Amino acid sequence: MKFGRRQWVITISLVGALIVGVGAGFGVWLFTQTAGATAEFSAAVTGAREANGERNRAALELNETRAEALARHTAALALVAATEPSVLDDAATREGLSESAASLANTAGLQTADGESARLPDPLLVTRAPRLAGTSFEMPGNRDTKREATTELQRETAALVDESHRLHALTSDIDDALSALTAAEDTLMASAYAKGQTTELPELAADDTKDAYAAAVTALSSYEEGADLVALITTYTRALAAAITSAEEAVRAQDPASVEPSYIRGILVVNKTYGLPSWFGDGLTAETTAAFDRMRADAASAGHELYISSGFRSYGSQESIYNRYVAADGQAEADRYSARPGHSEHQSGLTFDLNCICEAFGHQADGQWVADNAHRYGFIVRYPQAKEQVTGYIWEPWHLRYLGIDVATDVFQSGLTLEEYLGVTSKYSN
Numbered sequence: 001m002k003f004g005r006r007q008w009v010i011t012i013s014l015v016g017a018l019i020v021g022v023g024a025g026f027g028v029w030l031f032t033q034t035a036g037a038t039a040e041f042s043a044a045v046t047g048a049r050e051a052n053g054e055r056n057r058a059a060l061e062l063n064e065t066r067a068e069a070l071a072r073h074t075a076a077l078a079l080v081a082a083t084e085p086s087v088l089d090d091a092a093t094r095e096g097l098s099e100s101a102a103s104l105a106n107t108a109g110l111q112t113a114d115g116e117s118a119r120l121p122d123p124l125l126v127t128r129a130p131r132l133a134g135t136s137f138e139m140p141g142n143r144d145t146k147r148e149a150t151t152e153l154q155r156e157t158a159a160l161v162d163e164s165h166r167l168h169a170l171t172s173d174i175d176d177a178l179s180a181l182t183a184a185e186d187t188l189m190a191s192a193y194a195k196g197q198t199t200e201l202p203e204l205a206a207d208d209t210k211d212a213y214a215a216a217v218t219a220l221s222s223y224e225e226g227a228d229l230v231a232l233i234t235t236y237t238r239a240l241a242a243a244i245t246s247a248e249e250a251v252r253a254q255d256p257a258s259v260e261p262s263y264i265r266g267i268l269v270v271n272k273t274y275g276l277p278s279w280f281g282d283g284l285t286a287e288t289t290a291a292f293d294r295m296r297a298d299a300a301s302a303g304h305e306l307y308i309s310s311g312f313r314s315y316g317s318q319e320s321i322y323n324r325y326v327a328a329d330g331q332a333e334a335d336r337y338s339a340r341p342g343h344s345e346h347q348s349g350l351t352f353d354l355n356c357i358c359e360a361f362g363h364q365a366d367g368q369w370v371a372d373n374a375h376r377y378g379f380i381v382r383y384p385q386a387k388e389q390v391t392g393y394i395w396e397p398w399h400l401r402y403l404g405i406d407v408a409t410d411v412f413q414s415g416l417t418l419e420e421y422l423g424v425t426s427k428y429s430n
């Protein structure tokens with residue numbers, strides 16, 4: 001068949017339609033492909049941003065956990081340092097805390113090689129979004145570049161997700177180490193509490209030190225989370241030491257041989273505050289006797305007869321005298337005129353009573369001569385009138401104390417008692 005015009009027109013039309021159809025189909029296909037790449041790129045951008053946000057949150061959380069770890073590590077080391085093994089029921093609990101602290105430091109990366117605590121990096125462990133810093137979120141121009149950019153973003157997203165997991169895992173490890181540290185601290189405190197409860201304080205410890213100790217021990221078992229454990233342990237340790245010290249003092253006070261003689265400005269002071277050891281003294285000193293002999297001779301020349309009615313008294317003899325007075329008058333009254341053993345000036349060997357041991361002696365010519373002249377021989381009337389609140393004793397015009405001429409004269413001229421002259425008290429401690 002020969003192609004006529006009509007056939008050509010049909011053929012060309014068909015071919016044209018085919019071309020248009022194919023072209024349109026290709027156009028639609030092309031359009032679909034490009035739209036897909038755009039959507040994928042947008043999804044990749046969203047995914048990357050979310051992964052980045054999650055990574056930053058994980059980094060922030062890790063940083064906060066590390067900061068907590070640093071603070072807790074420091075506190076744990078202080079607690080170890082403040083805890084004497086002797087105040088623990090089980091000394092190994094202190095080692096356990098020490099090890100937990102070291103483990104925490106390792107896990108949280110707190111220690112440098114030489115064991116010094118490292119500064120935390122600031123402000124974030126991972127700076128904000130470094131991986132995406134150079135990434136453009138602008139829609140690339142054509143399909144291929146869109147696909148390339150999409151692939152790149154997906155790769156970055158996967159890396160960010162990995163990093164998030166790593167940061168979360170590290171945070172979780174540090175949290176575990178923190179929990180272990182808390183457990184080790186609790187174990188240490190429980191050990192201190194157990195020791196505190198089973199420790200028997202010495203019977204002689206003062207009551208207030210016993211009360212303070214009991215309160216400090218109770219506090220070891222009833223603290224709240226976040227309590228200052230160093231303060232609790234320190235208070236407990238000090239309370240124990242205070243109770244022991246107080247008991248030791250009580251033992252010393254009960255042992256009359258262990259008292260130390262007190263010399264104040266070179267002067268041996270014996271009164272209600274200052275005692276003598278039980279072994280002290282073996283008679284009037286040679287100086288005292290010689291000074292008395294001179295005084296007696298001069299007094300005799302002036303028509304006064306002086307004699308020693310009571311000289312040196314040992315601890316033992318004072319003890320029986322005092323106990324006799326206490327039995328007769330009661331302790332409060334006996335303390336006004338008689339010294340407790342170890343507190344009698346007569347034990348010093350520097351003291352004696354003259355003539356009549358009676359208030360009348362102070363009104364007699366003999367006693368008045370003594371009051372006016374004793375200092376010239378090195379003596380003072382030790383317990384003057386109206387000074388009981390200072391000396392601890394009623395007026396004893398008969399009781400002389402040897403101080404040597406210079407000091408006795410100085411005290412006499414000052415008009416003061418020996419306590420006032422030296423600035424000391426005269427009071428029993430119980």
Ligand SMILES: [Zn+2]
Binds near residue numbers: 346352398399
């Ligand atoms: Zn006396």
